[in-house]
Amino acid sequence: MTSRFRKFLGDSALSFPTWAYMLFFFALPVALVMWYSFGFKPDQFTTHSMEQLSLGRYREVVSPTFLSVFTATLRISIVGTLACLVIAVPFAYWLAVKVPPGRRGLLLALVLVPFWTNFLVRTLGWQIILSPDGFVSEALQGIGLLGSPLDILYSRAAVQIGVIYNYLPLMILPLFVAMDSAGVQLREASADLGAGKWRTFFQVTLPLATPGVISGCLLVFIPLTGDYITASVLGGANGTMIGQLVANQFQNAQNWALGSAMAVVLMLFTLAVVVITALLALVVKAVIKYVGRVELPTGQHAGPDAGTAADLPEGSGVRQAEPAVSGTTTGGPHA
Amino acid sequence: MPERIRRRSLTDTALWVWGAVVFVFLFLPIAVIVLYSFNNGRLLASFDELGVQAYVSGLQNDVIIASVMTSLKAATGTALLATVLGTFGGIALARATKGAKWPVLLTALLALTLVTPEVVDGIAMLPWFVTLGVDAGLTPFNNGLFRLVIAHTAFSTAIVTFIIRARMAGIDSSLEEAAEDLGATKWRSFRDVTLPLAGPGIFAGALMAFTLSLDNTILSSFVQQPGYTPWPVYIFSAVRVALRPEVAAISTAMLVLTLLALALVGLVLKRSGNSSSQIVKTMAGS
Amino acid sequence: MAEHGLLQPLQKDLIPNFSNMDPNFTDQVWDPGNIYTICKAWGTTGYVYDTYTITRPMASWQDFLDAAMGEASGRTALLEDPWEVCSIALGAAGEDLNTTDEEKLDACEQVLLDNLAPHVRAYFGAASTGMVQGGLALLQSYNGDARQGMLEMDDPEQWKFVYPTPSANLWMDNWAIATGAPHPDAAHALINHMLSPEVAFEQMDYIGYPVGTKGLEERAEEEGVELPELIFPAQDVLDRLTPSEMNEAQQRRVEIFSSAQARSGA
Incomplete structure (x- = not known):
């Protein structure tokens, strides 16, 4: 009976191909990079040598150049993530609550359309829009809104616009799913109990959307920190991101040892951000449970939902409350 | 009371305006690219005269066509491989015995692939492929297409797995149990019950893997081999040389084809009884 | 290879x-x-400038540096290539562009970082796009790209290309057949x-x-x-051109280039 069946499928046997693949084509090569980071570059024709192991490359990583690029990258990715959040929260709320249910599918599909246009091509679109001699600049000057040509391209502002644009859908999706899952019933219940619209939004909808907020922020922050293409197309000299420095070591300098050390630092940093976010999320959840408690008939609170980096395999309250929607497991592109 | 109603509708209006503004923002650069694909000039950024010259020369450019084909092949391969791996992984995770340790480990490993910056994947795979292909003599690893599929699968599998796990977690295992009780073998119950149940998730996962592979630039630029330059890498190298309108033309053509394909898929799914909102949510991996 | x-x-x-x-x-x-x-295919490197912004005669790499720090400050673009960027300062100092001499490279780094980099707006693979987009006045460029850009201009008098003295890169893309090609x-x-x-x-x-x-x-x-x-x-x-070599100083050049990029973005 059931236990026999569970024993078969619940057994890890079925996951062996996945295990094998991920270990062989992800864990092993990444481990190799970590190993290389302790080596050195002996001469111009050799990318690395492991004859002498040292932490020397890590000392080289912590150079003023690396640190200043690192700070700039961090600033761009934090501002970018927050801006995406600010843009996406009202938008996702609108899509999940205000738009008639029959239209939601179509509109959500439209949000995804940029995904299906190559992200470099989209970025090139921005390059044309922001050009000082481009049609937007000329139109703005024509109607007297600008006294001189638009001066945004190849500046930090251009990079910021570009990354916000490229990663916005990754924020909208999990937020929409979370707000949608939060359920009309809960909101109605809250309103029935006399809570105002804003109060309902801040005390019911938003807390229930917390898992979506967290997965959205991670989905935007992680690839954004590693992206250097958007920035190099739009930012010019202001668009040097940390990923570019790593790539330079491999593609120009042919110094795998130093490049590996940089990559390890970048990876550990990203991981640290994820762990901190996860911890923060736990705290926020606890606080919400404590302070923001609204007496609702169902009494369900959304747990961190399955699927994103931050969380664990166990399910969530949302799923129990509304079995039809299976939570915020958004595996967004890693563009 | 009347005041309150007016305030509400004001918020509503603001939300509708915001929704429209965001859509304009999302489509602005795409519209520009579509418009500039009808530029007959030599350089993409300088609009010369209206025409379809870029489409003609783009379709006749062997290098462009070859790179688009490489991308499509790599994306198809990735979708197949990642879906197989992700389906096994996702079902196994969703049906894991409570309290077992391996699901936590597997989830952590897969999550790690998601938090690894792409450039790290790239620099990790390049030496690994060289080691396997040149040093160990496993010749397939010297094939550009093979490399792309392997590399893209490595980062798509996690997403497919999570999508399928979410789908299966939302479905009671009682159906499979019932099949077993009725005397079906484990394999038959897996094939005839579990797989069809996971169907929408598998489909969404495959689509996601395909999209991710098609769009991948950074990782591909590291592992690519001469003769197997995928389309995004071609564009990226073209940015460094000089962008011709052909890039916009081919991109526009690909966008139109993708939209048609998606509309078709949506239609088929709709006929099979899913609501449109549900379909998109499935695709988004929810 | x-x-x-x-x-x-x-x-x-x-x-x-x-x-x-x-x-x-x-x-x-x-x-x-x-x-x-x-x-x-072969070509060389030089620079192209906007004659309305920079009115003085331009001939050498030193002129390039002066203009970048003067009239064209904040409107200068360099090539996205370590060797080429270093060749500006080495050329201006009259050194061998392929030098591996550490002192000379240190001097080159100082000129690039402290003098040139703060005035640079962008690093391009090709100058033509930058010319067409507007907003720039001085661009380090390969000769053919500068030509492409100039062909797109409504006003042919606006831009001028310089084959700078004392020397610049003579680059060649080559045909070759890989071992084991099918x-x-x-x-x-x-x-x-x-x-x-x-x-x-x-x-x-x-x-x-x-x-x-x-x-x-x-x-x-x-x-x-x-x-x-x-x-x-x-x-x-x-x-007078110098074919660029990939020598043991390449690592140093990449370092200089990365620092210059970081300085320009700071």
Whole structure:
């Protein structure tokens, strides 16, 4: 009976191909990079040598150049993530609550359309829009809104616009799913109990959307920190991101040892951000449970939902409350 | 009371305006690219005269066509491989015995692939492929297409797995149990019950893997081999040389084809009884 | 690459059109006798400037530095290439562009970081796009790209290209056949085809760089190709160019380049 069946499928046997693949084509090569980071570059024709192991490359990583690029990258990715959040929260709320249910599918599909246009091509679109001699600049000057040509391209502002644009859908999706899952019933219940619209939004909808907020922020922050293409197309000299420095070591300098050390630092940093976010999320959840408690008939609170980096395999309250929607497991592109 | 109603509708209006503004923002650069694909000039950024010259020369450019084909092949391969791996992984995770340790480990490993910056994947795979292909003599690893599929699968599998796990977690295992009780073998119950149940998730996962592979630039630029330059890498190298309108033309053509394909898929799914909102949510991996 | 056995020797009897090659572009230091490679396209590096912004005469790399720090501050773009960027400061100082001398490279770094980098707006692979987009006044550029950009301009008087003194890169893209290539015959046939006078001319017209065959310049003149002086530098320019080498100082150059980029973005 059931236990026999569970024993078969619940057994890890079925996951062996996945295990094998991920270990062989992800864990092993990444481990190799970590190993290389302790080596050195002996001469111009050799990318690395492991004859002498040292932490020397890590000392080289912590150079003023690396640190200043690192700070700039961090600033761009934090501002970018927050801006995406600010843009996406009202938008996702609108899509999940205000738009008639029959239209939601179509509109959500439209949000995804940029995904299906190559992200470099989209970025090139921005390059044309922001050009000082481009049609937007000329139109703005024509109607007297600008006294001189638009001066945004190849500046930090251009990079910021570009990354916000490229990663916005990754924020909208999990937020929409979370707000949608939060359920009309809960909101109605809250309103029935006399809570105002804003109060309902801040005390019911938003807390229930917390898992979506967290997965959205991670989905935007992680690839954004590693992206250097958007920035190099739009930012010019202001668009040097940390990923570019790593790539330079491999593609120009042919110094795998130093490049590996940089990559390890970048990876550990990203991981640290994820762990901190996860911890923060736990705290926020606890606080919400404590302070923001609204007496609702169902009494369900959304747990961190399955699927994103931050969380664990166990399910969530949302799923129990509304079995039809299976939570915020958004595996967004890693563009 | 009347005041309150007016305030509400004001918020509503603001939300509708915001929704429209965001859509304009999302489509602005795409519209520009579509418009500039009808530029007959030599350089993409300088609009010369209206025409379809870029489409003609783009379709006749062997290098462009070859790179688009490489991308499509790599994306198809990735979708197949990642879906197989992700389906096994996702079902196994969703049906894991409570309290077992391996699901936590597997989830952590897969999550790690998601938090690894792409450039790290790239620099990790390049030496690994060289080691396997040149040093160990496993010749397939010297094939550009093979490399792309392997590399893209490595980062798509996690997403497919999570999508399928979410789908299966939302479905009671009682159906499979019932099949077993009725005397079906484990394999038959897996094939005839579990797989069809996971169907929408598998489909969404495959689509996601395909999209991710098609769009991948950074990782591909590291592992690519001469003769197997995928389309995004071609564009990226073209940015460094000089962008011709052909890039916009081919991109526009690909966008139109993708939209048609998606509309078709949506239609088929709709006929099979899913609501449109549900379909998109499935695709988004929810 | 040849040293590592990655290339196979070319069979010249399969490439009869090799006889069309201009001796300026055969028999180079990296491949004496063209055993492994044949020039596919060649060009040089210089800079292009907006004559309305920069009105003084420009001729050398020193002029480039002065203008970048003066009239064109914040409107200057460099090439996205470590060797090329270093060649500006080394050229201005009159040093060998391929130098491996540490002191000279230190001096080069200082000039680039402290003087030039803060005034630089962007680093491009190709200057033509930057010219078309507007907003820039001084761009380090390959000759053919500058020509492409100038051909797009409504006002041909606006931009001027300089083959800077004392020297600049003479670069060549080469044909070569990888060891173990599946169809060496077809590869040889392709190279031969590309070197035929007719195809070489078409190629040049499309990419904006000469292929390295003889008689192209005369042909270009006959056909009335625009701005031929930006495709074919004069012999005295050719004579002073320095082919870039990938030497042991490449790592140092990448370091200088990365620091310069970081400084420009700061």
